[in-house]
Amino acid sequence: MIGELDPRAPAGPLDEKWTNHKFNMKLVNPNNKRRFTVIVVGSGLAGASAAASLGELGYNVELFTFHDTPRRAHSIAAQGGINAAKNYQNDGDSVQRLFYDTIKGGDYRSREANVFRLAEVSVNIIDQAVAQGVPLAREYGGLLDNRSFGGAQVSRTFYARGQTGQQLLLGAYSALMRQVHLGKVNMHVRSEMLDLVVADGRAAGIVVRDLITGDITAHSGHAVVLATGGYGNVYFLSTNAMMSNVTAAWRAHRRGALFANPCYTQIHPTCIPASDDFQSKLTLMSESLRNDGRIWVPKNPDDTRPPDQIPEQDRDYYLERKYPAFGNLVPRDVASRNAKTVVDQGRGVGPLKNGVYLDFADAIARDGRAAIEDRYDNLLQMYERITGEDPFKMPMRIYPAIHYTMGGLWVDYNLMSNVPGLYVMGEANFSDHGANRLGASALMQGLADGYFVLPYTIGDYLAGQLGKQPVPNDAPEFKSALANVADQTKQWLSVKGTKSVDHYHRELGKIMWEYVGMARNKVGLEKAMSEIAALHGEFRKNVRVLGSAETLNQSLEKVGRVDDFFQLGHLLARDALEREESCGGHFREEHQTEEGEAARDDDQFAHVAAWEWTGEETPEIRHREELAFENVKLAQRSYK
Amino acid sequence: MSKHLNLTLKVWRQDGRDQAGRFETYPIGISEDASFLEMLDVVNEHLIADGKEPITFESDCREGICGTCGFIINGIPHGKEKGTATCQLHMRKFSDGEHITIEPFRAASFPVIRDLAVDRSALDRIIEAGGYITVNSGAAPDANLIPVPKETADAAMDAAACIGCGACVAACPNSAAQLFTSAKVEHLNLLPQGQAERWSRVENMVETMEMYFGSCTNHGECHEACPKEISLDFIAYLNRDFMKSKIKNRKLAGQR
Amino acid sequence: MSQTMTRSQPGGAAPIRKSPRRLPFPLNIYQTAVGKKWVMAITGIGIIGFVLAHMIGNLHLYEGPRQVNEYGEALRDLGGHLAPRTLVLWVMRLGLIGMFILHIHSAYGLTRMNMAANAGAKHEEKRDYVAANFASRTMRWTGVIIGLFVVFHLADLTWGKTHPGTYVRGNVYYNAANSLQTWPIALIYIFANIALAFHIYHGAWSMFQSLGINNPKYNQLRRMFATGLAGLILVGNLSFPIMALSGVIDKDNVAPNATVEVDR
């Protein structure tokens, strides 16, 4: 059914593609816009910005979120900042450079046209945010301040203290609430999308469950937009918010939308290690700490001395040793893998020997405690609050954790999936980050999609729908979808097993982290696939969900999400298995340079892997979108 | 190395919005390294194992930024630690053998949905009434066109730090939402970008607030409970702006 | 197409009061809680002003009968020959009465509103206060106490209802001493003025917030001001009954029937 995957990227020179495309796309005239209903699922940066922008244009928007208010979306947690090629610092930044850095950072696994467009509109995002009243950091002259982030050569990152995501989301949320006030956006909170309805080949609507009453309702529209976030929680422990999940995307996948590059997951090197089995999530410590902290472990695995009593000669500053040029500032994936190596060697530190030291002693000796304090104060407090250890007395303990997922539903240049009328934005799509995302680029992408890309491209599709009524929500397709969801819900309550949902989620996470985590290999991945399948089987037979379906029932919410995680986890491992190369966040031990660097295979794998669902019992089909690089030349990364 | 605590929890259980609630008591042993919510996770695991329904409580980021979590711990919203959201509380702040009472945020406009989960959507009604700056996507001028004094930007950021958790309402003896509303209004009213709608914004948001919440008599409890320690000064600024909005000549309102 | 709306969302809280029909300016201000609070602050200031002046005026009691009575006369003569006798005083009285009425009415309005705001949402466990102090939590009660006191006070010293037999119109000193030297009455004065001090202790700080007078530079002064003012009025007003009981202010210092001599 699915032929060659066509990215529908416009022809012409790179820097004119978007401009020309905007001109060539069909428009919907203002009076006709009100004849269209667009369903938006998700109220994070991507969803809120899109819903607001569509409302402003005059479309009727039905917005769904399982949160109690849009402002809770996981985007709120983003700390570091947002990139934009403003070049306010006059340090040689440009759209061209941001484009290049993003392609290179993504290890040459992303679509040139998309990435260039992203860099192009990045500048408008900052203008938009500031006009909305987002209090981005400023210099004494009253102009915007920037910082360099994630080892970038230029200072192009805008930030609002340690709360950039929060402030940008509040901006988008305020624009959204304005449209709600004007009646252009109809907001459905605490409503979880549980199925996508496809009628005569097009996305026709969704089925949602009201989390408070348990009512299951069908909603139809001319187009459906998913902005439902990433799937990092398939690892159970991640820096993602507790409720982040893949359900919306996965149910769409089961209805025909292709899932691209699930194995592209990003690990963040500086998180606080788990302290015990009850650990529910991991907390991220800003990367900036690596600017002053030195990372080390004891040379001797069974060195039990407290850190301050371990003399220099018994310490191994392994990053500085292996990468003299970059030292502690090597990219996220390199730093992470090396931490794993030393911990696997049994040289990990802390009660569970599951971390490495990040030591400020030298920095304090050099710049004085005061300087370090005002540079990182809130972070160091957060650390002390969580661990009960004072980073000024004792080096911090850090360890990598799953942080972001580059993979997601496949979309073309217009952000439309292979299912006509189904659009996917933000972290939920497979996006513009290739195999690895640069710091501060996710906020940029989510808002670019929502404010400046989708509002144009969706018109091109809707123009073709003019005059057509949306499929009524009592059409057979809707009826059967409703019935399915209702049955599933009852099904879970009737299992009456012995173990909690969280138990299985945690076990799944352990498998994922062990075999499909930072470093992967054939044997491990095959093991993972069989273990996941087995555990999934047991889960469906033995999970215990108490209570009823007619009330707020958190176990019932979770059980469906975890069931989807099982299926995704399996596909993730399979994707990792079939991608016989290392690139960005995907590291196959079989494929590395003698320096232990990721070794790409551009001849075999310079393509997007997009998976097609074929049913519970049958394996998924792997489709490809070939990536053509006309404007950059592929190079091997090296941080020696 | 990490201490183990034996505690007695007295938790509010309520099956549905209009049902009667009750306290139930659960003993729990937990490591002092656990966070407060992780402790409740463990309690829930035990409950499920015994075939009892787990305690419903809300949380998401567990980093003190999303504002989803929050209930009253020993009589104080988010517990007695200053400037800390419930999800950032750690058990090492409690002592062995302690009795801990947990009940949901209380206010007429925060109906209990179930157990410790309340409905705070009334706060969204306030934002809807004017908590925005009217600027359509794409209509914005260059970000550096209007310089904003650093002090002003910082003050606006102090207000904008509000996470919308509603603890201020729960803490206020009058169930007033003055601290939340003042933070939201002043964040925008302080900035040059917010001036055009300054007076209508404060008028509409305050009047919507008063449809759902009590009036502020300056008790100051809200500030104590606020996980972001939003300052009471904003309440004064709110009152000032509101009275001005009533007497302003809107034609000349641009001039302060 | 859309079944559920946010507003009709199950659970979505219903307003505790509907926005009233807008009255014309300036009444619309008084329709809002912030406006009421503002009125309360303004009238509060006015009443504080009176209480302070009144307290100072009463210090004449220490100078002796003649001076007090002259002071009483002076009050009635305010405006000298320009205005009819006691006119100015009456204007002031009316203003004072007006302020009391407004103050009490707004207090009543806000109290109603706040009760609605936490109706059915009582804390099951005793709640713990961090910032709210005794004074702030008892404003309603101290207020009421003051209100009742004023009525009693007028009956006592202005209308002479407490000593029908011995009350002498115009002999302010005698009447005051006469009352304050009887224990029960003195105790009422003492109790009421303690309540008043508490009321002012919170009120005189709170009013700055209500009026939006706030500047981080001077904010700590607001607290000092309120404390000082409450203390001053407390000391001043308590001194009268106490001194009367201890005989410093003594009704025997003046003959009851002594016609008040004032040279004009």
Ligand SMILES: Cc1cc2nc3c(=O)[nH]c(=O)nc-3n(C[C@H](O)[C@H](O)[C@H](O)COP(=O)(O)OP(=O)(O)OC[C@H]3O[C@@H](n4cnc5c(N)ncnc54)[C@H](O)[C@@H]3O)c2cc1C
């Ligand atoms: C700790 C942390 C720090 C980060 N820091 C940065 C940073 O500094 N810079 C940066 O650029 N990026 C950062 N990121 C990444 C970035 O925050 C996210 O990638 C981005 O916010 C994702 O936004 P989104 O709108 O795509 O999805 P989300 O913000 O995750 O929103 C998802 C929305 O979809 C809704 N939803 C999901 N499923 C359903 C369903 N089935 N039914 C109904 N609604 C549903 C949810 O309610 C939510 O509203 C960080 C991430 C983390 C975890």
Ligand code: HEM
């Ligand atoms: C006559 C009976 C009185 C009643 C019923 C009354 C009641 C109240 C109430 C309920 C409040 C609001 C509580 C608060 O804002 O914290 C208040 C505030 C106040 N009262 Fe009174 N009061 C009375 C008399 C007085 C008197 C005699 C004074 C002055 C000496 C006074 C001065 C104030 C002040 C300054 C405030 C603060 C206003 C504000 O916070 O904006 N009141 N009063």
Ligand code: HEM
């Ligand atoms: C111990 C303290 C007080 C003393 C000794 C005192 C004494 C007096 C005296 C002697 C008079 C004059 C009576 C007359 O007209 O002949 C008077 C009048 C009055 N007092 Fe007081 N008073 C005290 C406290 C207060 C307080 C706290 C209030 C109000 C909050 C108050 C309100 C009034 C009023 C309203 C009048 C009437 C004024 C008028 O007639 O115009 N007094 N008081």
Ligand code: SF4
């Ligand atoms: S003001 Fe403070 S307490 Fe109130 S909602 Fe905002 S963050 Fe929560």
Ligand code: F3S
């Ligand atoms: S506690 Fe309540 S009374 Fe005002 S100062 Fe805070 S809102």
Ligand code: FES
């Ligand atoms: S869970 Fe997000 S603030 Fe507590």
